[in-house]
Amino acid sequence: MTDNILSLEAILASAELAQSADELAAHSDYKAGFAAVIGRPNVGKSTIMNELLGQKLSITSHKPQTTRHRIHGIHTTDTHQIVYVDTPGMHLGGQKSINDYMNRTANSAFADVDVILFVVEAGRWSSEDQAVAKKLQGSPTPVVVLVNKIDNFKNKEDLFPYLQKVAANVEFTTLIPISAYKRNGLDLVEKEVLKYLPNQAKLFPEEYITDRSTRFLASEIIREKLMRSLGEEVPYGATVEIEQLKFNEDQNRWEVNALILVERPGQKQIVIGNKGSLIKEMGIQARKDLTTLLDGRVHLELWVKIKENWSDDARALASLGYDDNYSS
Template sequence: MSDIELNNNNGADLISDTIKTFTGSVAIVGRPNVGKSTLLNAILGEKISITSKKPQTTRHRILGIKTMGVYQAIYLDTPGFHKNTPRQLNRTLNRTVIGALQEADLIVFVIDCRHWTNEDDLMLIRLKQQEKPVILVLNKIDTVNDRMKLLPIIDEISKKMAFSAVVPLSALKEKNVEALENVINEHLPEGKHLFAADDITNCTDRFLTAELIREKLMRLLGDEVPYAIRVEIEKFDDSETLLRIAALIWVEKPGQKAIVIGHKGEMLKKVGQLAREDMEALFEKKVFLHLWVKIKENWTDDDNLAQYLGHADR
C-alpha cells in the first residue's frame, strides 16, 4: 500500500485491513461479592462499575472496552450469580448473567481464593453448559500470606472443570491483572474491532451518574435498605464548566425514606457529597448535585423493574 493510500484510510480501517485483529466479548461472572466489578475497573484503569462490600452491588450488565494494539476485549461485568429466591429482582439478576454467558466468546470466572461455596458450584453448572473457554480467576490473593497455600486449592478446583487457564490475582491491589489480560487476549477470536481504541464503555453519562449515587447508598446504608433503592436522573444539564444534576432516589417504604435522609438530613448530605466528588473526578468539571427521596411501593416487583433493568448496556 502506498503512502497516499495509507493517508486516505482512517485508523480503524487501516489496522483491520492490513494486519490481523482480534475482537471478542468476555463475560466476567461469579457469585456475589468476589470482586468482579473491582476487576473490570482494574483492567480499564477507570471506575465504571460500582463496587461495595455488600453482595449484589451490580444490577446491570456493564460493558467495558479495552483495546491493546491488535486486541479488543469487550468485557461484560455481570451481577453476582446467586441461589434463586422468589423476589423478581433476584431472578432478573440471574437471567442477566445467563444472557451474558450465552453472548460471550470467552468467560472469566471469578472466585474468592479463600472460599469455595455452594454458589460457586451453581455457577460452575452453568459454565459447563456453555462449551466456551473459561479462565478461572482466584481473586483477593492479597488476603493470603502464604501463596503456597493456593496450590492445593487450585488443584482441587481444577478437577471440577477443564479451565483454559488459572490466574491468581488481586483486583483491589492490581496485582497480576496484566497476566490475566494477556491470557484473555490470546483467547480472543479474529475479527474487526467494534469500538474506537480509546472507548472504555458504552454506558451513558446519566447511567454512570445514577450508579455512583447508588454506590454511595450501598456503601453507607445498613443491610436492608440498599436493595430497595433505585436511582433516577431527572436532570442532567451539561455546560462547558459545570454539570447540574438532579436525581431522585426511589425507596419502597416510609421507614426507608427516613433512613436514606438520616438524622437532620445527614445521610443524604454524605451520599451527595461523596457522589459529587466521584462525578467531578469522572467528568472533570464542577458538579451541582441535588438529591431527593420518594416512595414507590414494591417497585422491585412491578413492571417498572423490567424497564429499569432492561437497558442492558447504558
C-alpha cells in the first residue's frame, strides 16, 4: 500500500512538473511589462495612453494638471500585455500639498518600469520639459521620446530644429514624432515598447483594462466634466468624492451620488451656475459616460460642498484618495 501511495505521489509530482513546463513553454515568447508615460502638464499624455489602449480610460481636458493620479491602463493581446502608467504632469511652482502629491506620483512612475515614454509637445520646450529631462539623465531605464502634436506643423521640415534641440537636451534610445489626435505614429510606439518588455506571463488577468476601482473611475468621469465646463480658477480648487455607487435591482439602474468639493463659497456658486444650469449640464454629460462605464441605466445626483483648503491639507488629501499607496 505504501509503495502505491508513493507511486501516486510521484505521478502527481511528475504531472505538476509537466504542467509547469508546458506553462513555461507557452509563455516563453509572451511579453509583459510596464511603460511609464511622463512629461510636463498638458502635452497629451492621457490622450496618448487612451489611444494606445484603444479606449478611453484617463480623463482629458485642455487644462493643465487634469490628471492627478497614477493610472494603469492594461493592453492585452495574444502575444503581449503592456501596462501603460499614466501620470500627472511634472510641474514647477505650485506650493500646495496637492502639487507635492502630483509630483511625487509622477516621480514614482520611474521605478520598476521597463521603458519610459517621455512626451513633449512639437515646437515647444519649456523649463518644465527641461526639468523632466534632467531627472532622466543617467536613467538605467530606456527612454523613448514621443514628440506629440506634429499635426500642428504643416511643413514637417520645420520640425527639424526642434528635434535637434530635444536631442541636445535629452538622453534617449529612440525618438518618435506622433500625433495622438490623428493617431499618427502610435503603431510605432507600441512596437518600440515591445522591444524592452521581458518574456514573462501576463501581469494582470486578460479581462482587466485597469487596476483602478469602478468608484475611482466614476469620480474621474465627473471630474472631467467639471474641468471641461469651468473657467481657469475653479477646477484646481475642486475635486469629486463618490458617496454612493450601487445597483438598485427594483429600479434596474445604478444609483450614483457624488460630492463636488470646492474650497470657497464663490466657487460653489460658479459650479452650480445660474439657477443650477451648469451643474445640471455637467450631470447630463457625466451620466452618458457613466452609463457606458457601468453598462446600464444610471441615476446621478450631484451636490456641491465647501471643504476649505482641502488641496493644501495632507490629511484631507489622503481621505479623498490622494494617497501615494492608493487602494481605490
